[in-house]
Amino acid sequence: MKTYTLISILILATFGCKERTIADEKNYPTIPVKEVVLDSLNHPWSIAFISNVEALISEKDGDLLRVNLESKEKQIIKGFPTDLTDSIRAIHFGDNSGIFDVLVDPDFKNNQWVYVSYTAKKAFGTTTKVIRAQLKNDALTNHQTLIEAAPFTREYYHYGGGMTFGTDKKLYVTIGERLFWERDEPEIPIAQNVTDKRGKIYRINPNGSIPKDNPDFGPDAVLGLYAMGIRAAQGITVEPRTGKIWFSEHGTIQGDEINILEAGANYGWPNVTSGKLRSKDYKPPTIEGVAFTPPAWFWSHTVAPTGLTFYTGNEFSEWKNNLIVPGLSRGSLWRFRIENETIESAEELFIHDRVRSRKVMQGPDGKLYMLTDEDDGKLIRIQPKIYSKTQ
Amino acid sequence: MKTYTLISILILATFGCKERTIADEKNYPTIPVKEVVLDSLNHPWSIAFISNVEALISEKDGDLLRVNLESKEKQIIKGFPTDLTDSIRAIHFGDNSGIFDVLVDPDFKNNQWVYVSYTAKKAFGTTTKVIRAQLKNDALTNHQTLIEAAPFTREYYHYGGGMTFGTDKKLYVTIGERLFWERDEPEIPIAQNVTDKRGKIYRINPNGSIPKDNPDFGPDAVLGLYAMGIRAAQGITVEPRTGKIWFSEHGTIQGDEINILEAGANYGWPNVTSGKLRSKDYKPPTIEGVAFTPPAWFWSHTVAPTGLTFYTGNEFSEWKNNLIVPGLSRGSLWRFRIENETIESAEELFIHDRVRSRKVMQGPDGKLYMLTDEDDGKLIRIQPKIYSKTQ
Numbered sequence: 202m203k204t205y206t207l208i209s210i211l212i213l214a215t216f217g218c219k220e221r222t223i224a225d226e227k228n229y230p231t232i233p234v235k236e237v238v239l240d241s242l243n244h245p246w247s248i249a250f251i252s253n254v255e256a257l258i259s260e261k262d263g264d265l266l267r268v269n270l271e272s273k274e275k276q277i278i279k280g281f282p283t284d285l286t287d288s289i290r291a292i293h294f295g296d297n298s299g300i301f302d303v304l305v306d307p308d309f310k311n312n313q314w315v316y317v318s319y320t321a322k323k324a325f326g327t328t329t330k331v332i333r334a335q336l337k338n339d340a341l342t343n344h345q346t347l348i349e350a351a352p353f354t355r356e357y358y359h360y361g362g363g364m365t366f367g368t369d370k371k372l373y374v375t376i377g378e379r380l381f382w383e384r385d386e387p388e389i390p391i392a393q394n395v396t397d398k399r400g401k402i403y404r405i406n407p408n409g410s411i412p413k414d415n416p417d418f419g420p421d422a423v424l425g426l427y428a429m430g431i432r433a434a435q436g437i438t439v440e441p442r443t444g445k446i447w448f449s450e451h452g453t454i455q456g457d458e459i460n461i462l463e464a465g466a467n468y469g470w471p472n473v474t475s476g477k478l479r480s481k482d483y484k485p486p487t488i489e490g491v492a493f494t495p496p497a498w499f500w501s502h503t504v505a506p507t508g509l510t511f512y513t514g515n516e517f518s519e520w521k522n523n524l525i526v527p528g529l530s531r532g533s534l535w536r537f538r539i540e541n542e543t544i545e546s547a548e549e550l551f552i553h554d555r556v557r558s559r560k561v562m563q564g565p566d567g568k569l570y571m572l573t574d575e576d577d578g579k580l581i582r583i584q585p586k587i588y589s590k591t592q
Numbered sequence: 593m594k595t596y597t598l599i600s601i602l603i604l605a606t607f608g609c610k611e612r613t614i615a616d617e618k619n620y621p622t623i624p625v626k627e628v629v630l631d632s633l634n635h636p637w638s639i640a641f642i643s644n645v646e647a648l649i650s651e652k653d654g655d656l657l658r659v660n661l662e663s664k665e666k667q668i669i670k671g672f673p674t675d676l677t678d679s680i681r682a683i684h685f686g687d688n689s690g691i692f693d694v695l696v697d698p699d700f701k702n703n704q705w706v707y708v709s710y711t712a713k714k715a716f717g718t719t720t721k722v723i724r725a726q727l728k729n730d731a732l733t734n735h736q737t738l739i740e741a742a743p744f745t746r747e748y749y750h751y752g753g754g755m756t757f758g759t760d761k762k763l764y765v766t767i768g769e770r771l772f773w774e775r776d777e778p779e780i781p782i783a784q785n786v787t788d789k790r791g792k793i794y795r796i797n798p799n800g801s802i803p804k805d806n807p808d809f810g811p812d813a814v815l816g817l818y819a820m821g822i823r824a825a826q827g828i829t830v831e832p833r834t835g836k837i838w839f840s841e842h843g844t845i846q847g848d849e850i851n852i853l854e855a856g857a858n859y860g861w862p863n864v865t866s867g868k869l870r871s872k873d874y875k876p877p878t879i880e881g882v883a884f885t886p887p888a889w890f891w892s893h894t895v896a897p898t899g900l901t902f903y904t905g906n907e908f909s910e911w912k913n914n915l916i917v918p919g920l921s922r923g924s925l926w927r928f929r930i931e932n933e934t935i936e937s938a939e940e941l942f943i944h945d946r947v948r949s950r951k952v953m954q955g956p957d958g959k960l961y962m963l964t965d966e967d968d969g970k971l972i973r974i975q976p977k978i979y980s981k982t983q
Contacts, residue, residue: 548939
């Protein structure tokens with residue numbers, strides 16, 4: 202028997218050490234590959250996980266859905282606000298309208314609050330609106346309007362609509378400037394006017410009330426104002442290590458940027474930009490005594506960066522705490538390694554597998570997903586593939 | 593005794609498994625950091641390792657050196673060709689002249705052959721020259737001229753001079769086109785003229801004779817011609833997995849490229865470029881019946897890519913078989929992941945630690961080094977730093 206015990210221990214010991222193949226793998230690259238989890242989504246814009254396998258997905262030109270990543274079941278959420286308009290229902294040149302971001306409350310399990318941004322219409326125009334409602338039996342109930350970025354206009358671009366909860370449990374929201382041409386700017390540019398709701402970033406309480414510790418932009422400033430000088434920001438996310446909020450912004454001719462959100466900051470649009478203005482004869486008015494906050498990063502080509510996220514999973518160890526940024530125009534995925542507030546390296550991924558990408562999101566189990574902005578939009582899982590010696 | 597044996601086995605097994613801390617590290621990123629190995633180099637251009645700790649370094653504006661990476665000793669190699677000229681000794685606007693690449697023979701231990709490219713001068717101008725000589729007692733002896741890219745002209749730009757041995761043991765050499773402005777092109781552009789030695793890539797035997805299996809460019813073609821349509825290529829290297837040769841090329845206004853070398857290929861300069869021509873009124877003549885080979889990659893901003901290399905070391909497991917490219921203008925380092933001949937991802941490294949970089953080279957022990965193009969030029973080792981939980 203003793204011999205058998207010895208052999209058993211040896212086998213066990215050997216088996217235990219077999220797991221060291223993980224160590225061996227350290228010598229082989231882990232590369233990202235795409236796996237389609239769901240398709241037939243109508244230009245999906247955002248995703249909010251309810252569990253490891255269930256999520257809400259907002260379709261820009263469709264519905265708010267509850268989806269199951271395993272059974273592939275899709276359920277349309279009823280009770281979406283009736284003032285919604287999208288670029289299918291109301292066709293205008295370059296129309297960006299539709300459903301944008303969806304978030305669930307940090308305490309969703311207990312309170313069922315869901316936050317949605319979308320294009321709301323009135324008789325003579327549209328604007329960005331943020332509501333919350335409680336999700337019960339696949340229907341939104343108890344709707345509350347949190348932000349309505351009046352005026353309603355016939356400019357159908359750059360609604361913004363990015364949302365994130367800060368580590369302070371406040372809701373941060375991007376509202377776009379809505380113009381396409383700078384020549385259409387009023388005397389005080391929209392994003393530089395503290396009395397205009399557009400071209401700003403907001404910080405509000407989850408119920409829509411205004412936090413007392415918001416920055417002071419003076420007595421005439423719109424309520425909830427947190428930062429200004431924004432052109433077209435969609436992606437906004439929290440860096441888990443630091444609590445800092447980062448957001449992406451679309452430039453005009455180049456000038457796509459990554460910015461770090463600071464209370465009271467002015468990001469300069471249209472007075473300063475890392476790109477070029479579209480209207481060559483337009484000269485922004487001089488604004489005295491303002492320090493414009495420069496971007497943390499800008500591209501010299503068009504990327505159209507959107508719903509970014511910080512990666513904290515374990516599948517791609519080299520990506521730990523990196524910022525992942527999808528892009529509509531360029532169609533690749535960007536990975537930024539950051540030390541404090543400095544971008545140390547920037548990697549363009551999927552260069553030969555490009556697709557318009559709206560959103561990157563990490564699931565609660567640390568898996569990484571992306572949404573593609575297509576008629577047949579997809580939820581894609583970014584899988585790690587470990588190279589073997591034979592490759 | 594049996595109990596002791598059992599305990600010993602258990603201890604051994606446990607000890608064996610302890611090495612799994614390497615596996616733990618799989619969960620933390622490995623980041624590159626710079627460590628200066630040697631300084632006070634006079635615009636170093638290239639490095640050829642003789643052993644793990646000894647190498648030859650060519651200084652563009654100085655000497656050919658033998659250096660010891662541990663003792664830091666530098667020894668000037670005597671007997672360098674006397675027709676050398678550099679941008680210090682002969683000052684002209686934008687002068688690129690000097691010592692360029694240095695290679696040692698694959699069988700260096702037995703034959704001591706060293707290959708050097710540099711700017712040679714005659715009374716009325718300069719050109720790129722490639723010689724080989726035997727290194728004995730820190731002196732070059734038994735000089736042989738392999739290539740002399742006549743004519744000697746007063747254009748002091750774009751000498752090329754990149755060299756590599758192929759897996760076929762042939763010597764591949766880049767010779768630049770030498771013009772700064774396209775308006776100075778002759779009727780048949782230099783790089784498109786098979787009778788002109790400039791703007792070409794050569795394949796020769798180590799003794800300067802011409803391999804019989806070189807591509808056929810017709811009876812008037814210059815000897816050793818392997819590919820044409822080159823503007824200003826410096827970096828040239830072999831991909832160890834495939835034996836393919838890759839080279840970097842400087843564009844004009846943008847248009848910096850990475851190309852894959854193919855026998856008989858025409859890379860298109862100045863008829864096609866991924867950048868813009870400097871002389872706006874210049875129109876290259878139509879060239880009939882020629883298929884131009886597109887680059888594997890081009891940048892939309894200026895990088896000035898130079899001495900590239902494939903990484904096959906183990907210190908950066910995620911970089912295995914990746915192409916590493918330094919740049920003079922941009923000053924960062926680029927890492928390309930390649931599948932077959934397709935670039936899958938591109939990472940810009942050291943974004944906030946930029947320095948003009950001329951050459952990246954892997955030592956025989958797999959360590960990665962770079963040379964900085966400065967008055968106080970440096971040999972830098974790129975060290976792996978593994979992040980711990982606390983970071």
